[in-house]
Amino acid sequence: MAGYQDEIKRLEEEISKTKYNKRTQSHVGLVKAKLAKLREKDEARRSGGKKGDGYTVRRSGDATVVLLGFPSVGKSTLLNALTNKESAVGAYAFTTVSVIPGMLEYNHSKIQILDVPGILQGASDGSGRGKEVLSVIRGADMVLMVVDITHPEHLDTLKDEIYKTNVRVNQHKPDVRIRKTAKNGIRVGRTVRTEQLDDETISAVLKEFKINNAEVLIREPIDVDQLIDVVEANKVYMPCVVALNKGDLVSYEKAQDVKHETRADVIISAEKRTGTEDLKRVIFEKLEFIRVYLKEPRKEPDLEEPLIMRRGCTLRTVCERLHKDFVSKFKFVRIWGPSSKFPGQKLLSLDHKIMDEDVLEIHVR
Ligand SMILES: Nc1nc2c(ncn2[C@@H]2O[C@H](COP(=O)(O)OP(=O)(O)OP(=O)(O)O)[C@@H](O)[C@H]2O)c(=O)[nH]1
Ligand SMILES: [Mg+2]
Numbered sequence: 001m002a003g004y005q006d007e008i009k010r011l012e013e014e015i016s017k018t019k020y021n022k023r024t025q026s027h028v029g030l031v032k033a034k035l036a037k038l039r040e041k042d043e044a045r046r047s048g049g050k051k052g053d054g055y056t057v058r059r060s061g062d063a064t065v066v067l068l069g070f071p072s073v074g075k076s077t078l079l080n081a082l083t084n085k086e087s088a089v090g091a092y093a094f095t096t097v098s099v100i101p102g103m104l105e106y107n108h109s110k111i112q113i114l115d116v117p118g119i120l121q122g123a124s125d126g127s128g129r130g131k132e133v134l135s136v137i138r139g140a141d142m143v144l145m146v147v148d149i150t151h152p153e154h155l156d157t158l159k160d161e162i163y164k165t166n167v168r169v170n171q172h173k174p175d176v177r178i179r180k181t182a183k184n185g186i187r188v189g190r191t192v193r194t195e196q197l198d199d200e201t202i203s204a205v206l207k208e209f210k211i212n213n214a215e216v217l218i219r220e221p222i223d224v225d226q227l228i229d230v231v232e233a234n235k236v237y238m239p240c241v242v243a244l245n246k247g248d249l250v251s252y253e254k255a256q257d258v259k260h261e262t263r264a265d266v267i268i269s270a271e272k273r274t275g276t277e278d279l280k281r282v283i284f285e286k287l288e289f290i291r292v293y294l295k296e297p298r299k300e301p302d303l304e305e306p307l308i309m310r311r312g313c314t315l316r317t318v319c320e321r322l323h324k325d326f327v328s329k330f331k332f333v334r335i336w337g338p339s340s341k342f343p344g345q346k347l348l349s350l351d352h353k354i355m356d357e358d359v360l361e362i363h364v365r
Contacts, residue, residue: 004042011035022198029201029224033208036228039164046126059139061103061110062308063287066137068162069146070154071118074245076100078146078270079115082280099136106280109289109308114140121157124164134165141310142239142287143169149244149255152262166232169240174226175219180211189217196223206231239286241265243279248272290356292318293337301336301359309354316350318360329364 011031018024018031067075083102100115116133123130137143143162147155162169186203201224202216209231222230229235242264247255248271255267265282268275290313291306309318315333319326330350336343337358354360 004038004045008035008038008042011038025196025198025224026201026204029197029227030204030208032224033205033228033231036232037208040232059112060101061112062289063109063141063310064112064114064139065104065142065144065283065287066114066116066140067144067146068116068133068137068158069118069245070120070148070151070158073118073146073148073151073154074270075118075146076115078243078245078268078276079113081270081273081276083113104280104283106284107289108306109284109287111283111287113144119158119161121161124161130161134161134167137162137167138165138236140238142241142283143167144283145240145242146245147242147262147264149246149250149258149267152244152258155242155262155264166235168229168235168237171226171237173235173237174222174230176222176227176230177215177217177219178206178211178230179215179217181213181215183213185213186211187215189215191217191219192221194218194221196221197227202227239288241279241282241286243268243275245270247275288312290354290358292354293357293359294322295359295361297361297363311356313354314350315347315352315354315360318354319350319362322362326362326364331363331365333363334361335359 011034014031015028015035018028020028067079069075079100079102083104102113102115104111104113114136116136117129119130119133124134125131145155145158147158159169186199186206188199188202197218205224205227206212206214206216211231242262244255244258244262244264244267246269247267248269250258258264259267266275266279268279270276288311289308290311292309293301293303293306295301307318307321309321316327319330327350332346332348333352334344334346335352335358336345338355339353339358340347
């Protein structure tokens, strides 16, 4: 069977040829929606309905970061430079055949780093072990792209492949709500102007996804790609750090030029172990950790050993982290600190957002 490849190609070409403006936006939106649907179908056909036999790696630590890059760019060398785990390092491509974890300890946090095989263009279509590698990323908290500084052009390919795997890096889930209704067509409400997205385009996209009646509430400026992401609801959002490796192979000036062009975060040499402290700091900052202190009734909180969580987490995440039964047995919490209205505030909702340096006294049945 020919699959949907020809049609996908045709639509891709149509989009690249059409200039995006007020007059064409609803047409482009429609074509993009069609394309997104076809890609999903194509994916389902290829995998025969199964989810790929992705690696299953036991998560540990406060967050998990996956190293993504072309073969031989120095991922395994970097894992060794960052963590306390030895990983196979070879002077030839595809030495890594499985996922190798290491643990980076930094500022009282434990960051699990996963080394996976290198990928090439076409990985998301199943070239090499590409699909399996990319599936590891979906389960991670952050992707660390490792790029050989002498091959900065690889970066676009990495970004492309990861985008096609439905991972969105360095953007958050758009603040847009779509509530299906029984009648009245598509009604759009906005709290902000969206120059890139008019009502006609929104209707065209939703109808393509067979949503004919809905209330759409747009609370931040988004484009049509982001709207499609919200409708498809299968995207994963996470931060991404880009490291240019093998900085020792080029001059300082050349390295700075490449960094500027690629907008990479850091220049490193995994082998010479330069720039790696900078990299650790960037990883730590982009993970947006917060510290949560726990206390028992009538006792002082334990300020020595905070629980490390991520910004935006809820009380539910904290409970899940503490014990498998905490969520079902949860009664209430008393909170001191930034997220409470007053010291010792009693709250009953697991959806309460936790902030850095909150002190929690959790009561369970
Ligand atoms: N000059 C230089 N060479 C490096 C650096 N980091 C790694 N290398 C070399 O690059 C080669 C490949 O390194 P690996 O760490 O195995 O690369 P990899 O990305 O894990 O490769 P795959 O697992 O095959 O995808 C080895 O010969 C390393 O010694 C660096 O910072 N500078
Ligand atoms: Mg390797």
